[in-house]
Amino acid sequence: MDINVNTVYRTVLSILNKEQRGYLTPDEFNRVATQVQLELFEKFFDDYNQYLRMPKTNEEFASRVDHMIDAMQVFEEYKSSSSFANGIYGYPQDSIGNNEVYRLGSIYFAAVNDTPEVEIVNRRQYKQQILSPLTQPSIHFPIGILNKDTVEVYPKTTSFNPPVNPSNQDIKFSYIRKPKDVRWGYNLGSVGQYIYDNLTSPFPLSNSIDIASISTQPTAPSASTTTSVNAYTTTGLGVNATFSITTNANSVVNSIVVVSVGSGFSVGDTITIGGNLLGGSGNLVFNLNSSSINTAVTTGSTNFEIDVSQQTEVVLEILKYSGIIIRDPQVIQAAQQELVQNEANEKR
Numbered sequence: 293m294d295i296n297v298n299t300v301y302r303t304v305l306s307i308l309n310k311e312q313r314g315y316l317t318p319d320e321f322n323r324v325a326t327q328v329q330l331e332l333f334e335k336f337f338d339d340y341n342q343y344l345r346m347p348k349t350n351e352e353f354a355s356r357v358d359h360m361i362d363a364m365q366v367f368e369e370y371k372s373s374s375s376f377a378n379g380i381y382g383y384p385q386d387s388i389g390n391n392e393v394y395r396l397g398s399i400y401f402a403a404v405n406d407t408p409e410v411e412i413v414n415r416r417q418y419k420q421q422i423l424s425p426l427t428q429p430s431i432h433f434p435i436g437i438l439n440k441d442t443v444e445v446y447p448k449t450t451s452f453n454p455p456v457n458p459s460n461q462d463i464k465f466s467y468i469r470k471p472k473d474v475r476w477g478y479n480l481g482s483v484g485q486y487i488y489d490n491l492t493s494p495f496p497l498s499n500s501i502d503i504a505s506i507s508t509q510p511t512a513p514s515a516s517t518t519t520s521v522n523a524y525t526t527t528g529l530g531v532n533a534t535f536s537i538t539t540n541a542n543s544v545v546n547s548i549v550v551v552s553v554g555s556g557f558s559v560g561d562t563i564t565i566g567g568n569l570l571g572g573s574g575n576l577v578f579n580l581n582s583s584s585i586n587t588a589v590t591t592g593s594t595n596f597e598i599d600v601s602q603q604t605e606v607v608l609e610i611l612k613y614s615g616i617i618i619r620d621p622q623v624i625q626a627a628q629q630e631l632v633q634n635e636a637n638e639k640r
Contacts (some may be wrong), residue, residue: 510567
């Protein structure tokens, strides 16, 4: 169970304001909260390593190793490659197009039925392996070379007999992803106050859609027309968008202007609009890229993804950073002392 971002923010403000020490704005809180979550997330791996070397208890609810595994499972992913080109496969990406792999586990060759694990080697080892017929890569013993955000996999599917067309589905990644950035979203009230917005999937569209993202053109009338459309289907969660679509005299859509930006859209979503709505036939299909999404909004919230059992530590860590922001050493010292004591109790 994750930690509610509003609960943490209200708790931090209550403690800071108890003696009129200062105020933490939503933007400051979001930055600090994201940093705190990353620190605690990275600490998972160190603690897990330490607990594995400690005597393990079999008592229910008392095993630190089991608790740590449960906490990390939230971030485990098993996804296909995000792209492919000539045997090179891109790491999976998040909803706004960033590399999602924080710690890589295993890579699997899904181009064959038994999905063998890809042996990761460096380039020197690869050169040595291909010198011998006994160690050359095969479909059941593939090898890979890691690059920045990509992996080269051998054998290439085009070398199969018969050849197989390469696809991003050929490679599966097992990995730990980074937690999503914490976000306390808000609307402004009538007197400028911050009003908490608990809606998720907040992102609206930007003002226009990149024409290069169109994958399928409809058969539209052979005349220049501009049509407003609010009926569409999507592979994502986006709603309430309206598009102004212009076709030229050659029946080609050459402009998509966003009239109503809607909400809930993500990079990679596919939007399909019926050509009949444009006075023709077929479908207009386009994919949303990073330029199509407006992330510069204040609405929409994202909770902490780490386990609720760490809520106390989250609050104390945020208070520690808050003391730096409001320049109050007493807040820093009090929070630091409590954190040290809690950590000492955990490691006993």
